Amino acid sequence: MRVHNAEIVNTLNRLADLLEIDGENPFKIRAYRNASRVIGGMSHEVSDWVDEGKDLTDIPGIGKSIAEKITTIVKTGKLPYLKDVESHTPAVLSKLMRIDGLGPKRVQLLHEKLHIRSIKDLKQAISSGKIYELAGFGEKVAKRIQEGIKHLTEYESRYALNEAVPIVQTLLSYLKQCPRVTEVECEGSFRRRKETVGDLDILAIAVDGKSVIDYFIQYDEIKEVISQGKTRSTVRLRSGIQVDLRVVPAQAFGSAQLYFTGSKAHNIAIRKIALQHNLKINEYGVFDGNERVAGRTEDEIYRKIGLSYIEPELREDRGEIEAARDNQLPKLITLQNIRGDLHSHTDATDGNNTLAEMAKAAASKGYEYLAITDHTQHLTMVHGLDKKRLLQQIKKIDRLNEQLNIVILKSAEIDILEDGSLDLPNELLKELDLTVCSVHSKFHLSQAKQTERILRAMDNPYFNILAHPTGRLINRREAYQVDMENVMRAAAMRGCVLELNAQPERMDLSDVQCKMAKDMGVKLVISTDAHEVSQFDWMQFGVYQGRRGWLEASDVINTLSLSQLQKVLKRR
Numbered sequence: 001m002r003v004h005n006a007e008i009v010n011t012l013n014r015l016a017d018l019l020e021i022d023g024e025n026p027f028k029i030r031a032y033r034n035a036s037r038v039i040g041g042m043s044h045e046v047s048d049w050v051d052e053g054k055d056l057t058d059i060p061g062i063g064k065s066i067a068e069k070i071t072t073i074v075k076t077g078k079l080p081y082l083k084d085v086e087s088h089t090p091a092v093l094s095k096l097m098r099i100d101g102l103g104p105k106r107v108q109l110l111h112e113k114l115h116i117r118s119i120k121d122l123k124q125a126i127s128s129g130k131i132y133e134l135a136g137f138g139e140k141v142a143k144r145i146q147e148g149i150k151h152l153t154e155y156e157s158r159y160a161l162n163e164a165v166p167i168v169q170t171l172l173s174y175l176k177q178c179p180r181v182t183e184v185e186c187e188g189s190f191r192r193r194k195e196t197v198g199d200l201d202i203l204a205i206a207v208d209g210k211s212v213i214d215y216f217i218q219y220d221e222i223k224e225v226i227s228q229g230k231t232r233s234t235v236r237l238r239s240g241i242q243v244d245l246r247v248v249p250a251q252a253f254g255s256a257q258l259y260f261t262g263s264k265a266h267n268i269a270i271r272k273i274a275l276q277h278n279l280k281i282n283e284y285g286v287f288d289g290n291e292r293v294a295g296r297t298e299d300e301i302y303r304k305i306g307l308s309y310i311e312p313e314l315r316e317d318r319g320e321i322e323a324a325r326d327n328q329l330p331k332l333i334t335l336q337n338i339r340g341d342l343h344s345h346t347d348a349t350d351g352n353n354t355l356a357e358m359a360k361a362a363a364s365k366g367y368e369y370l371a372i373t374d375h376t377q378h379l380t381m382v383h384g385l386d387k388k389r390l391l392q393q394i395k396k397i398d399r400l401n402e403q404l405n406i407v408i409l410k411s412a413e414i415d416i417l418e419d420g421s422l423d424l425p426n427e428l429l430k431e432l433d434l435t436v437c438s439v440h441s442k443f444h445l446s447q448a449k450q451t452e453r454i455l456r457a458m459d460n461p462y463f464n465i466l467a468h469p470t471g472r473l474i475n476r477r478e479a480y481q482v483d484m485e486n487v488m489r490a491a492a493m494r495g496c497v498l499e500l501n502a503q504p505e506r507m508d509l510s511d512v513q514c515k516m517a518k519d520m521g522v523k524l525v526i527s528t529d530a531h532e533v534s535q536f537d538w539m540q541f542g543v544y545q546g547r548r549g550w551l552e553a554s555d556v557i558n559t560l561s562l563s564q565l566q567k568v569l570k571r572r
Contacts, residue, residue: 003047003074006163012036017094018085020104034061041535050074060352100148158196162504178215180206187260191312193544195507199242201260209247252284255295259283265317273305313547330550335543337553340369343527349374352532361533363406369562371409373436409433418442420456429462434569438467447481455490468501468508488522495571502542503529514549525557
Protein backbone atom coordinates (compact mmCIF):
# COMPACT_ATOMS: atom_id res chain seq x y z
CA MET A 1 0.00 0.00 0.00
CA ARG A 2 1.43 3.34 -1.07
CA VAL A 3 0.35 6.57 0.63
CA HIS A 4 0.78 9.63 -1.58
CA ASN A 5 1.69 13.12 -0.43
CA ALA A 6 -1.85 14.33 -1.16
CA GLU A 7 -3.26 11.88 1.40
CA ILE A 8 -0.78 13.06 4.05
CA VAL A 9 -1.61 16.67 3.26
CA ASN A 10 -5.35 16.05 3.53
CA THR A 11 -4.93 14.25 6.86
CA LEU A 12 -2.79 17.02 8.37
CA ASN A 13 -5.13 19.72 7.08
CA ARG A 14 -8.18 18.00 8.57
CA LEU A 15 -6.39 17.66 11.86
CA ALA A 16 -5.38 21.34 11.85
CA ASP A 17 -8.95 22.39 10.98
CA LEU A 18 -10.50 20.40 13.82
CA LEU A 19 -7.89 21.56 16.32
CA GLU A 20 -8.56 25.16 15.31
CA ILE A 21 -12.31 24.66 15.79
CA ASP A 22 -11.48 23.22 19.22
CA GLY A 23 -9.51 26.36 20.08
CA GLU A 24 -6.21 24.48 20.42
CA ASN A 25 -2.82 26.16 20.80
CA PRO A 26 -2.31 28.30 17.65
CA PHE A 27 1.39 27.36 17.46
CA LYS A 28 0.47 23.67 17.35
CA ILE A 29 -2.10 24.32 14.62
CA ARG A 30 0.40 26.39 12.64
CA ALA A 31 2.93 23.56 12.85
CA TYR A 32 0.48 21.11 11.26
CA ARG A 33 -0.49 23.60 8.55
CA ASN A 34 3.15 24.37 7.83
CA ALA A 35 3.97 20.66 7.58
CA SER A 36 1.02 20.18 5.24
CA ARG A 37 2.16 23.06 3.04
CA VAL A 38 5.73 21.76 2.93
CA ILE A 39 4.70 18.22 1.96
CA GLY A 40 2.20 19.55 -0.57
CA GLY A 41 5.03 21.37 -2.28
CA MET A 42 7.46 18.46 -2.38
CA SER A 43 8.29 16.95 -5.74
CA HIS A 44 9.19 13.56 -4.26
CA GLU A 45 7.00 11.22 -2.26
CA VAL A 46 7.42 11.26 1.53
CA SER A 47 6.56 7.56 1.58
CA ASP A 48 9.83 6.90 -0.28
CA TRP A 49 11.75 8.67 2.49
CA VAL A 50 10.00 6.54 5.10
CA ASP A 51 10.70 3.34 3.14
CA GLU A 52 14.37 4.33 2.86
CA GLY A 53 14.57 5.04 6.61
CA LYS A 54 15.42 8.72 6.14
CA ASP A 55 14.90 11.18 8.99
CA LEU A 56 11.79 13.25 8.19
CA THR A 57 12.97 15.99 10.54
CA ASP A 58 15.56 16.82 7.86
CA ILE A 59 12.63 18.29 5.92
CA PRO A 60 12.38 22.00 6.83
CA GLY A 61 9.29 22.65 8.96
CA ILE A 62 8.88 19.03 10.14
CA GLY A 63 9.53 18.46 13.86
CA LYS A 64 9.91 15.17 15.71
CA SER A 65 6.28 14.82 16.80
CA ILE A 66 4.84 15.53 13.34
CA ALA A 67 7.48 13.31 11.71
CA GLU A 68 6.28 10.41 13.87
CA LYS A 69 2.66 11.06 12.86
CA ILE A 70 3.57 11.22 9.17
CA THR A 71 5.42 7.91 9.49
CA THR A 72 2.31 6.38 11.07
CA ILE A 73 0.16 7.64 8.17
CA VAL A 74 2.58 6.22 5.60
CA LYS A 75 2.84 2.82 7.29
CA THR A 76 -0.83 2.34 8.23
CA GLY A 77 -2.83 4.78 6.11
CA LYS A 78 -4.36 6.12 9.33
CA LEU A 79 -3.64 8.57 12.13
CA PRO A 80 -4.98 7.53 15.58
CA TYR A 81 -4.58 11.08 16.92
CA LEU A 82 -6.98 12.36 14.24
CA LYS A 83 -9.51 9.70 15.24
CA ASP A 84 -9.24 10.87 18.86
CA VAL A 85 -9.94 14.47 17.84
CA GLU A 86 -12.85 13.38 15.62
CA SER A 87 -14.43 11.60 18.60
CA HIS A 88 -15.43 14.96 20.06
CA THR A 89 -15.23 17.26 16.99
CA PRO A 90 -17.05 15.82 13.93
CA ALA A 91 -14.81 15.35 10.89
CA VAL A 92 -17.37 17.04 8.63
CA LEU A 93 -16.64 20.38 10.31
CA SER A 94 -13.27 20.40 8.55
CA LYS A 95 -15.12 20.41 5.23
CA LEU A 96 -17.20 23.40 6.34
CA MET A 97 -14.01 25.38 6.93
CA ARG A 98 -13.25 25.12 3.22
CA ILE A 99 -16.27 27.33 2.51
CA ASP A 100 -15.35 30.95 1.90
CA GLY A 101 -16.81 33.04 4.73
CA LEU A 102 -16.49 30.37 7.40
CA GLY A 103 -13.57 30.30 9.79
CA PRO A 104 -13.09 28.12 12.89
CA LYS A 105 -15.06 30.37 15.24
CA ARG A 106 -18.06 30.58 12.92
CA VAL A 107 -18.01 26.82 12.28
CA GLN A 108 -17.86 26.17 16.01
CA LEU A 109 -20.78 28.56 16.61
CA LEU A 110 -22.87 26.94 13.89
CA HIS A 111 -22.19 23.51 15.34
CA GLU A 112 -22.86 24.43 18.95
CA LYS A 113 -25.91 26.65 18.49
CA LEU A 114 -27.62 25.17 15.42
CA HIS A 115 -26.15 21.62 15.53
CA ILE A 116 -24.93 21.95 11.94
CA ARG A 117 -22.95 18.91 10.82
CA SER A 118 -23.17 19.05 7.03
CA ILE A 119 -23.53 21.35 4.03
CA LYS A 120 -27.16 20.25 3.82
CA ASP A 121 -27.73 21.45 7.41
CA LEU A 122 -26.02 24.73 6.55
CA LYS A 123 -28.20 25.32 3.48
CA GLN A 124 -31.33 24.67 5.55
CA ALA A 125 -30.19 27.10 8.26
CA ILE A 126 -29.78 29.82 5.65
CA SER A 127 -33.08 29.12 3.84
CA SER A 128 -35.02 28.94 7.12
CA GLY A 129 -33.42 32.13 8.41
CA LYS A 130 -32.11 30.46 11.58
CA ILE A 131 -28.58 31.48 10.74
CA TYR A 132 -29.53 35.14 11.19
CA GLU A 133 -30.22 34.48 14.87
CA LEU A 134 -26.48 34.09 15.46
CA ALA A 135 -24.22 37.04 16.16
CA GLY A 136 -22.15 38.02 13.13
CA PHE A 137 -24.34 36.23 10.56
CA GLY A 138 -26.10 38.89 8.52
CA GLU A 139 -27.38 38.74 4.95
CA LYS A 140 -24.00 39.74 3.50
CA VAL A 141 -22.21 36.90 5.31
CA ALA A 142 -24.96 34.41 4.38
CA LYS A 143 -24.68 35.35 0.70
CA ARG A 144 -20.91 34.88 0.82
CA ILE A 145 -21.38 31.46 2.45
CA GLN A 146 -23.88 30.45 -0.24
CA GLU A 147 -21.39 31.41 -2.95
CA GLY A 148 -18.71 29.46 -1.08
CA ILE A 149 -20.93 26.36 -0.93
CA LYS A 150 -21.55 26.58 -4.66
CA HIS A 151 -17.83 26.88 -5.36
CA LEU A 152 -16.96 23.96 -3.06
CA THR A 153 -19.67 21.73 -4.53
CA GLU A 154 -18.47 22.51 -8.03
CA TYR A 155 -14.86 21.54 -7.37
CA GLU A 156 -14.85 19.01 -4.52
CA SER A 157 -15.03 15.99 -6.84
CA ARG A 158 -11.94 17.14 -8.74
CA TYR A 159 -8.27 16.83 -7.87
CA ALA A 160 -5.55 19.42 -8.36
CA LEU A 161 -3.21 18.42 -11.18
CA ASN A 162 -0.21 18.20 -8.85
CA GLU A 163 -2.14 15.75 -6.64
CA ALA A 164 -3.05 13.60 -9.64
CA VAL A 165 0.49 13.43 -11.06
CA PRO A 166 2.03 11.04 -8.45
CA ILE A 167 -1.14 8.93 -8.43
CA VAL A 168 -0.92 8.54 -12.21
CA GLN A 169 2.83 7.95 -12.21
CA THR A 170 2.57 5.17 -9.64
CA LEU A 171 -0.34 3.52 -11.45
CA LEU A 172 1.35 3.68 -14.86
CA SER A 173 4.54 2.27 -13.38
CA TYR A 174 2.55 -0.65 -12.02
CA LEU A 175 0.76 -1.31 -15.32
CA LYS A 176 4.00 -1.16 -17.31
CA GLN A 177 5.23 -4.13 -15.28
CA CYS A 178 2.43 -6.26 -16.72
CA PRO A 179 4.10 -8.55 -19.32
CA ARG A 180 1.13 -8.26 -21.68
CA VAL A 181 1.21 -4.44 -21.86
CA THR A 182 3.33 -2.86 -24.60
CA GLU A 183 2.26 0.77 -24.02
CA VAL A 184 0.13 2.60 -21.47
CA GLU A 185 -0.84 6.27 -21.10
CA CYS A 186 -3.24 8.45 -19.11
CA GLU A 187 -5.62 10.47 -21.28
CA GLY A 188 -8.54 12.82 -20.57
CA SER A 189 -8.22 16.12 -18.75
CA PHE A 190 -4.97 14.85 -17.20
CA ARG A 191 -3.30 14.63 -20.61
CA ARG A 192 -4.70 18.03 -21.55
CA ARG A 193 -3.07 19.25 -18.32
CA LYS A 194 -6.15 20.93 -16.95
CA GLU A 195 -5.56 22.53 -13.56
CA THR A 196 -7.94 20.01 -11.97
CA VAL A 197 -8.89 16.52 -13.08
CA GLY A 198 -11.89 14.31 -12.38
CA ASP A 199 -11.73 10.64 -13.33
CA LEU A 200 -8.57 9.13 -14.81
CA ASP A 201 -8.78 7.50 -18.26
CA ILE A 202 -6.01 4.96 -18.81
CA LEU A 203 -5.33 3.33 -22.19
CA ALA A 204 -3.16 0.25 -22.60
CA ILE A 205 -2.03 -1.61 -25.71
CA ALA A 206 -2.23 -5.37 -25.34
CA VAL A 207 -3.44 -8.41 -27.28
CA ASP A 208 -4.85 -10.26 -24.28
CA GLY A 209 -7.12 -7.71 -22.59
CA LYS A 210 -8.45 -10.04 -19.90
CA SER A 211 -5.03 -10.80 -18.45
CA VAL A 212 -4.32 -7.04 -18.24
CA ILE A 213 -7.61 -6.41 -16.45
CA ASP A 214 -6.94 -9.28 -14.04
CA TYR A 215 -3.53 -7.74 -13.32
CA PHE A 216 -4.98 -4.23 -12.95
CA ILE A 217 -7.55 -5.13 -10.27
CA GLN A 218 -4.76 -6.49 -8.05
CA TYR A 219 -3.33 -2.97 -7.68
CA ASP A 220 -2.95 -2.37 -3.95
CA GLU A 221 -4.29 1.21 -4.05
CA ILE A 222 -7.73 0.05 -5.24
CA LYS A 223 -10.47 0.55 -2.68
CA GLU A 224 -13.38 -0.70 -4.80
CA VAL A 225 -13.76 -2.54 -8.11
CA ILE A 226 -16.82 -0.95 -9.71
CA SER A 227 -16.83 -3.02 -12.91
CA GLN A 228 -14.66 -5.64 -14.59
CA GLY A 229 -14.80 -6.91 -18.15
CA LYS A 230 -12.52 -8.45 -20.77
CA THR A 231 -11.08 -5.18 -22.09
CA ARG A 232 -12.12 -2.56 -19.54
CA SER A 233 -12.51 -2.03 -15.84
CA THR A 234 -13.53 0.81 -13.55
CA VAL A 235 -12.20 1.12 -10.02
CA ARG A 236 -12.04 3.64 -7.22
CA LEU A 237 -8.67 4.20 -5.57
CA ARG A 238 -8.11 4.76 -1.88
CA SER A 239 -7.53 8.45 -2.65
CA GLY A 240 -11.15 8.62 -3.88
CA ILE A 241 -10.34 9.11 -7.54
CA GLN A 242 -12.05 6.87 -10.13
CA VAL A 243 -9.95 5.13 -12.76
CA ASP A 244 -11.21 3.70 -16.06
CA LEU A 245 -8.81 1.31 -17.81
CA ARG A 246 -9.37 0.32 -21.44
CA VAL A 247 -7.24 -2.18 -23.33
CA VAL A 248 -7.03 -1.58 -27.09
CA PRO A 249 -5.10 -3.08 -30.03
CA ALA A 250 -2.09 -1.20 -31.39
CA GLN A 251 -3.82 -0.30 -34.67
CA ALA A 252 -6.49 1.67 -32.75
CA PHE A 253 -4.32 3.28 -30.07
CA GLY A 254 -4.10 6.70 -31.75
CA SER A 255 -7.84 6.92 -32.35
CA ALA A 256 -8.56 5.81 -28.77
CA GLN A 257 -6.10 8.41 -27.51
CA LEU A 258 -7.78 11.14 -29.54
CA TYR A 259 -11.24 10.08 -28.37
CA PHE A 260 -10.46 9.73 -24.66
CA THR A 261 -8.15 12.75 -24.47
CA GLY A 262 -10.97 15.05 -25.57
CA SER A 263 -12.16 17.61 -25.06
CA LYS A 264 -15.69 16.68 -26.11
CA ALA A 265 -16.03 19.93 -28.07
CA HIS A 266 -12.74 19.30 -29.89
CA ASN A 267 -13.77 15.74 -30.79
CA ILE A 268 -17.13 16.87 -32.16
CA ALA A 269 -15.41 19.44 -34.36
CA ILE A 270 -12.91 16.83 -35.60
CA ARG A 271 -15.69 14.38 -36.49
CA LYS A 272 -17.52 17.08 -38.46
CA ILE A 273 -14.41 17.73 -40.54
CA ALA A 274 -14.04 13.99 -41.14
CA LEU A 275 -17.60 13.83 -42.48
CA GLN A 276 -16.70 16.56 -44.96
CA HIS A 277 -14.03 14.15 -46.24
CA ASN A 278 -16.56 11.28 -46.34
CA LEU A 279 -14.77 9.69 -43.40
CA LYS A 280 -15.93 8.54 -39.99
CA ILE A 281 -13.84 8.93 -36.82
CA ASN A 282 -14.51 7.04 -33.60
CA GLU A 283 -12.42 5.48 -30.83
CA TYR A 284 -11.63 2.48 -33.08
CA GLY A 285 -10.12 4.37 -36.01
CA VAL A 286 -10.79 6.47 -39.09
CA PHE A 287 -13.06 4.65 -41.56
CA ASP A 288 -13.77 5.07 -45.23
CA GLY A 289 -16.92 2.98 -45.37
CA ASN A 290 -15.96 -0.23 -43.58
CA GLU A 291 -12.24 0.15 -44.24
CA ARG A 292 -10.00 1.47 -41.47
CA VAL A 293 -7.71 4.02 -43.13
CA ALA A 294 -6.01 5.50 -40.06
CA GLY A 295 -5.92 5.17 -36.29
CA ARG A 296 -2.53 3.89 -35.18
CA THR A 297 -1.33 7.39 -34.18
CA GLU A 298 -3.02 10.73 -33.57
CA ASP A 299 -0.72 12.46 -36.05
CA GLU A 300 -1.91 10.04 -38.73
CA ILE A 301 -5.53 10.91 -37.97
CA TYR A 302 -5.03 14.68 -38.07
CA ARG A 303 -3.15 14.44 -41.38
CA LYS A 304 -5.92 12.31 -42.85
CA ILE A 305 -8.38 15.19 -42.44
CA GLY A 306 -5.99 17.94 -43.54
CA LEU A 307 -4.79 19.23 -40.17
CA SER A 308 -1.38 19.53 -38.58
CA TYR A 309 -0.91 17.78 -35.23
CA ILE A 310 -2.61 19.59 -32.33
CA GLU A 311 -0.96 19.35 -28.90
CA PRO A 312 -3.29 17.90 -26.22
CA GLU A 313 -3.23 21.11 -24.14
CA LEU A 314 -4.86 23.03 -27.00
CA ARG A 315 -7.75 20.65 -27.64
CA GLU A 316 -10.62 22.76 -26.30
CA ASP A 317 -12.20 23.98 -29.57
CA ARG A 318 -10.97 27.52 -28.99
CA GLY A 319 -9.57 28.13 -32.46
CA GLU A 320 -6.93 25.40 -32.53
CA ILE A 321 -8.60 23.55 -35.41
CA GLU A 322 -8.66 26.64 -37.64
CA ALA A 323 -5.03 27.33 -36.71
CA ALA A 324 -4.08 23.73 -37.54
CA ARG A 325 -5.78 24.00 -40.94
CA ASP A 326 -3.81 27.19 -41.71
CA ASN A 327 -0.51 25.97 -40.21
CA GLN A 328 -0.74 28.76 -37.64
CA LEU A 329 -0.52 26.77 -34.41
CA PRO A 330 1.76 28.35 -31.77
CA LYS A 331 5.13 26.85 -30.90
CA LEU A 332 4.20 26.24 -27.28
CA ILE A 333 6.49 27.18 -24.42
CA THR A 334 8.39 24.34 -22.73
CA LEU A 335 10.04 23.95 -19.34
CA GLN A 336 13.41 24.12 -21.09
CA ASN A 337 12.65 27.71 -22.15
CA ILE A 338 12.56 28.96 -18.54
CA ARG A 339 15.72 30.80 -17.47
CA GLY A 340 14.76 32.00 -14.01
CA ASP A 341 12.08 32.38 -11.36
CA LEU A 342 10.82 35.83 -10.36
CA HIS A 343 8.73 35.00 -7.27
CA SER A 344 10.19 33.14 -4.27
CA HIS A 345 10.33 33.41 -0.48
CA THR A 346 12.90 32.65 2.21
CA ASP A 347 12.87 31.96 5.93
CA ALA A 348 13.25 35.70 6.47
CA THR A 349 9.43 35.77 6.37
CA ASP A 350 7.24 32.70 5.75
CA GLY A 351 9.57 30.46 3.74
CA ASN A 352 11.43 27.35 4.92
CA ASN A 353 14.90 27.81 3.40
CA THR A 354 17.59 30.42 3.66
CA LEU A 355 18.37 32.88 0.92
CA ALA A 356 21.54 30.99 0.01
CA GLU A 357 19.72 27.64 -0.07
CA MET A 358 17.03 29.00 -2.39
CA ALA A 359 19.64 30.53 -4.69
CA LYS A 360 21.70 27.33 -4.88
CA ALA A 361 18.59 25.25 -5.60
CA ALA A 362 17.62 27.60 -8.44
CA ALA A 363 21.17 27.47 -9.80
CA SER A 364 21.03 23.65 -9.77
CA LYS A 365 18.11 23.91 -12.21
CA GLY A 366 20.33 25.81 -14.60
CA TYR A 367 18.61 29.13 -13.92
CA GLU A 368 20.45 32.33 -14.73
CA TYR A 369 18.60 34.42 -12.15
CA LEU A 370 16.26 34.24 -9.18
CA ALA A 371 14.19 37.02 -7.62
CA ILE A 372 13.81 36.86 -3.84
CA THR A 373 10.42 38.40 -3.09
CA ASP A 374 9.87 38.11 0.64
CA HIS A 375 6.70 39.73 1.93
CA THR A 376 6.72 43.25 3.24
CA GLN A 377 5.14 44.02 6.59
CA HIS A 378 1.49 44.49 5.65
CA LEU A 379 -1.55 43.76 7.78
CA THR A 380 -1.71 40.06 6.90
CA MET A 381 2.05 39.39 7.23
CA VAL A 382 3.14 40.46 10.70
CA HIS A 383 6.56 38.89 10.22
CA GLY A 384 7.12 40.61 6.89
CA LEU A 385 10.13 42.76 6.10
CA ASP A 386 10.13 46.33 7.35
CA LYS A 387 12.40 48.96 5.82
CA LYS A 388 15.36 48.07 8.02
CA ARG A 389 15.19 44.32 7.41
CA LEU A 390 14.69 44.76 3.67
CA LEU A 391 17.80 46.93 3.42
CA GLN A 392 19.72 44.30 5.36
CA GLN A 393 18.54 41.64 2.93
CA ILE A 394 19.62 43.77 -0.04
CA LYS A 395 23.15 43.93 1.40
CA LYS A 396 23.12 40.17 2.01
CA ILE A 397 22.10 39.58 -1.62
CA ASP A 398 24.95 41.80 -2.84
CA ARG A 399 27.43 39.66 -0.88
CA LEU A 400 25.95 36.39 -2.14
CA ASN A 401 25.99 37.58 -5.74
CA GLU A 402 29.78 37.79 -5.47
CA GLN A 403 29.94 34.10 -4.50
CA LEU A 404 27.29 32.24 -6.50
CA ASN A 405 26.92 31.24 -10.15
CA ILE A 406 23.41 32.72 -10.30
CA VAL A 407 22.25 36.32 -10.04
CA ILE A 408 19.87 36.98 -7.16
CA LEU A 409 17.56 39.83 -8.04
CA LYS A 410 16.55 42.16 -5.22
CA SER A 411 12.81 42.29 -4.91
CA ALA A 412 9.86 42.01 -2.53
CA GLU A 413 6.23 40.97 -2.66
CA ILE A 414 4.56 44.28 -1.98
CA ASP A 415 0.98 44.71 -0.88
CA ILE A 416 -1.41 46.76 -2.99
CA LEU A 417 -3.37 48.66 -0.37
CA GLU A 418 -7.07 49.43 -0.67
CA ASP A 419 -6.44 52.90 -2.07
CA GLY A 420 -4.04 51.54 -4.72
CA SER A 421 -0.87 52.68 -3.03
CA LEU A 422 2.01 50.27 -2.41
CA ASP A 423 3.03 49.53 1.16
CA LEU A 424 6.62 50.64 0.64
CA PRO A 425 7.74 54.18 -0.22
CA ASN A 426 9.27 54.90 -3.63
CA GLU A 427 12.62 55.80 -2.10
CA LEU A 428 12.89 52.17 -0.98
CA LEU A 429 11.30 50.64 -4.10
CA LYS A 430 13.98 52.26 -6.25
CA GLU A 431 16.60 50.15 -4.45
CA LEU A 432 15.01 46.97 -5.86
CA ASP A 433 15.68 45.29 -9.20
CA LEU A 434 11.96 44.62 -9.64
CA THR A 435 8.73 44.60 -7.68
CA VAL A 436 6.11 41.88 -7.38
CA CYS A 437 2.87 43.51 -6.28
CA SER A 438 -0.23 41.72 -5.05
CA VAL A 439 -3.64 41.99 -3.42
CA HIS A 440 -3.76 40.20 -0.06
CA SER A 441 -6.74 41.86 1.59
CA LYS A 442 -10.16 43.40 0.89
CA PHE A 443 -11.09 40.65 -1.57
CA HIS A 444 -14.76 41.59 -1.49
CA LEU A 445 -14.56 45.08 -2.94
CA SER A 446 -16.86 45.77 -5.88
CA GLN A 447 -15.45 45.09 -9.33
CA ALA A 448 -15.12 48.81 -10.02
CA LYS A 449 -13.22 49.48 -6.78
CA GLN A 450 -11.00 46.42 -7.06
CA THR A 451 -10.11 47.27 -10.66
CA GLU A 452 -9.41 50.92 -9.83
CA ARG A 453 -7.24 49.81 -6.91
CA ILE A 454 -5.00 47.74 -9.23
CA LEU A 455 -4.88 50.39 -11.96
CA ARG A 456 -3.74 53.02 -9.45
CA ALA A 457 -1.01 50.68 -8.26
CA MET A 458 0.16 50.19 -11.84
CA ASP A 459 0.51 53.95 -12.20
CA ASN A 460 3.46 53.76 -9.82
CA PRO A 461 6.62 53.78 -12.01
CA TYR A 462 8.21 51.16 -9.72
CA PHE A 463 5.40 48.65 -10.30
CA ASN A 464 6.63 45.69 -12.41
CA ILE A 465 4.63 42.48 -11.89
CA LEU A 466 1.04 41.91 -10.80
CA ALA A 467 1.20 38.66 -8.83
CA HIS A 468 -1.61 36.06 -8.83
CA PRO A 469 -3.84 38.64 -10.53
CA THR A 470 -7.30 37.31 -9.58
CA GLY A 471 -6.57 36.06 -6.07
CA ARG A 472 -8.34 32.75 -6.55
CA LEU A 473 -7.49 29.56 -4.67
CA ILE A 474 -8.64 26.45 -6.53
CA ASN A 475 -11.22 24.45 -4.54
CA ARG A 476 -11.08 27.07 -1.78
CA ARG A 477 -11.72 30.65 -2.86
CA GLU A 478 -13.29 32.28 -5.89
CA ALA A 479 -11.43 35.01 -7.74
CA TYR A 480 -12.16 38.50 -6.52
CA GLN A 481 -14.25 40.69 -8.81
CA VAL A 482 -11.98 42.53 -11.22
CA ASP A 483 -12.26 43.73 -14.82
CA MET A 484 -9.33 41.70 -16.14
CA GLU A 485 -9.63 43.05 -19.67
CA ASN A 486 -9.26 46.58 -18.30
CA VAL A 487 -6.30 45.51 -16.15
CA MET A 488 -4.60 43.88 -19.14
CA ARG A 489 -5.17 46.93 -21.31
CA ALA A 490 -3.58 49.10 -18.61
CA ALA A 491 -0.67 46.68 -18.20
CA ALA A 492 0.05 46.78 -21.93
CA MET A 493 0.01 50.59 -21.93
CA ARG A 494 2.24 50.94 -18.85
CA GLY A 495 4.70 48.15 -19.59
CA CYS A 496 3.61 46.09 -16.59
CA VAL A 497 3.77 42.29 -16.50
CA LEU A 498 1.10 39.85 -15.31
CA GLU A 499 2.07 36.74 -13.41
CA LEU A 500 0.99 33.21 -14.13
CA ASN A 501 1.44 31.88 -10.60
CA ALA A 502 2.36 28.19 -10.83
CA GLN A 503 1.46 27.36 -7.24
CA PRO A 504 -0.93 24.43 -7.82
CA GLU A 505 -3.73 25.85 -5.69
CA ARG A 506 -3.54 29.16 -7.55
CA MET A 507 -2.74 28.57 -11.25
CA ASP A 508 -3.54 32.23 -11.59
CA LEU A 509 -3.95 33.41 -14.40
CA SER A 510 -6.30 30.84 -15.89
CA ASP A 511 -5.62 29.37 -19.32
CA VAL A 512 -8.33 31.54 -20.91
CA GLN A 513 -6.86 34.66 -19.32
CA CYS A 514 -3.37 33.71 -20.56
CA LYS A 515 -4.73 33.57 -24.11
CA MET A 516 -6.45 36.93 -23.59
CA ALA A 517 -3.20 38.49 -22.37
CA LYS A 518 -1.29 37.08 -25.34
CA ASP A 519 -3.87 38.45 -27.78
CA MET A 520 -3.70 41.88 -26.10
CA GLY A 521 0.09 42.03 -26.24
CA VAL A 522 0.61 41.77 -22.48
CA LYS A 523 3.83 40.14 -21.33
CA LEU A 524 3.58 37.39 -18.72
CA VAL A 525 5.92 35.78 -16.23
CA ILE A 526 5.59 32.19 -15.02
CA SER A 527 6.69 32.02 -11.38
CA THR A 528 6.45 29.40 -8.67
CA ASP A 529 5.88 31.55 -5.56
CA ALA A 530 8.17 28.94 -3.96
CA HIS A 531 8.40 28.95 -0.17
CA GLU A 532 10.99 26.16 -0.11
CA VAL A 533 13.47 24.65 -2.52
CA SER A 534 11.35 21.69 -3.66
CA GLN A 535 8.59 24.06 -4.75
CA PHE A 536 10.71 25.27 -7.65
CA ASP A 537 9.40 22.09 -9.29
CA TRP A 538 5.99 23.78 -9.51
CA MET A 539 7.29 25.58 -12.59
CA GLN A 540 6.10 22.62 -14.68
CA PHE A 541 2.48 23.31 -13.71
CA GLY A 542 2.78 26.95 -14.71
CA VAL A 543 4.20 25.88 -18.06
CA TYR A 544 1.30 23.45 -18.54
CA GLN A 545 -1.15 26.27 -17.87
CA GLY A 546 0.75 28.55 -20.23
CA ARG A 547 0.61 25.95 -22.97
CA ARG A 548 -3.16 25.66 -22.50
CA GLY A 549 -3.23 29.44 -22.93
CA TRP A 550 -1.33 29.27 -26.27
CA LEU A 551 1.78 30.88 -24.77
CA GLU A 552 5.06 30.81 -26.63
CA ALA A 553 8.47 31.55 -25.18
CA SER A 554 8.31 35.07 -26.61
CA ASP A 555 5.22 35.82 -24.49
CA VAL A 556 6.99 35.08 -21.19
CA ILE A 557 9.69 37.35 -19.80
CA ASN A 558 11.54 34.75 -17.73
CA THR A 559 12.56 32.99 -20.93
CA LEU A 560 14.84 35.98 -21.58
CA SER A 561 18.50 36.34 -20.71
CA LEU A 562 19.25 38.50 -17.68
CA SER A 563 20.28 41.49 -19.78
CA GLN A 564 17.13 41.23 -21.92
CA LEU A 565 14.99 40.84 -18.79
CA GLN A 566 16.46 43.95 -17.20
CA LYS A 567 15.53 45.99 -20.27
CA VAL A 568 11.92 44.75 -20.14
CA LEU A 569 11.64 45.57 -16.42
CA LYS A 570 12.97 49.10 -16.82
CA ARG A 571 9.87 51.33 -16.84
CA ARG A 572 11.64 54.42 -15.58
